[in-house]
Amino acid sequence: MNIGIIGSGNIGSTLARYLTNLGHQVIIANSRGPESLAKIAAETGATPVTVEDAADAKDLVIIAIPEKSITNLPVSILAGSKAVIVDTGNYYPSRDGRNADIEGGLTDSEWVASVLGRPVIKAFNNILSASLASKAVPAGSENRIALSVAGDDEQEKRLVMELIDMIGFEPIDGGPLSESWRQQPGEPAYCQDLDKDALISALQKADLTQRASNLANADEQARPYF
Template sequence: MEIGIIGSGNIGSVLAGYLTKSGHQVYLSNSRGPSTLGEIAAKTGATAATTEQAASARDLVILAIPQKAVVNLPIDILSASKAIVVDAGNYYPSRDGEISEIANGMTDSEWVANVIAHPIIKAFNNIVAPSLASKAAPSGNPYRIALSVAGDDKAQKKLVMKLIEEIGFDAIDGGILSESWRQQPGEPSYCQDLNKDNLEIALQQADVSKRAENLASADELARPYL
């Protein structure tokens, strides 16, 4: 597939390496321009690109950026794209500022979908970068880490889940996009390196009445690192 990744931080760079190794054509971009991506491109095998080039990828576009950067994306390109768009980010108010729609109950990826005027699949957000980089495992390993994939289009979810399996992790269907809060900061499934069975349990354990409280706690814990 032709895949664009917007964001060259820890998650974006690791995914670029995995996906290139799997045989996909990957265009990696950041806000500073392709001239700053030489080292990462050489390491991962991805092609250094502009954000516009990555957003124009034919099959899949992965957004691996802070929530506050979403408004600076090439929205005209993304809104017209026929590619699957995956949001791998997480909303942290102390970093991203208060977003009223999310504070009032919208999931962060629903907000992203509204901003870019394109459907979103939520994936790659419930694992920390070091685990993503080092804990891929063969299929059938009982300790293989599972990732949750949420979204409203079943065919698109299935394709993203296949990619996750391909790079060395299990994948489970996390439900529709409005349920993606279950895999977000502060919830039982978030960054716990769970196998498939335990991730299923953790998603169901999430309590919507504690959603705001859990996000606030996660935000406070993450504040020194953001």
């Protein structure tokens, strides 16, 4: 596939490495421009491009940037794209500023979809970057870490789940995008390196009435890292 990655941090660069190793044509971009990506290109095999070029990738676009930067994306390109769009981000108020739409009830990725004017798939947001980079194992391995994938288009969701399996993690259907709050910061399914059964259980344990307080707790814990 022709895959564009917007964001060259730990998640974006790790996914670039995995996907190029699988034989995909991967292009990667960040806000600083292609000239800043020489080291990542050498390490991952991905080709540095502009954000506009990455957004125009034919088959898959992975957005791996903070929520506060979503509104800076080339929305017209993404809105008209026929590619599957994957949102890997998480909303942290202390980093991203207060977002009235998310705090009013939208999931992180429902808000992203509203900004872009098109559907997205939520994935790769509920695993620590260090675990994503180092804990991939073949299918059938004991205690294989599971990742949940939420979205409203079943075909698009299946494509992302297949990629997760090939990368080395166990894909779980996390339901529609409206249920993706279950894999957001502060919830039982967030960044716990759970196997398939444990992740399914954690997603089910999430309590909507505790969503705001769980986010607040997660935000306070993460604040020193921003």
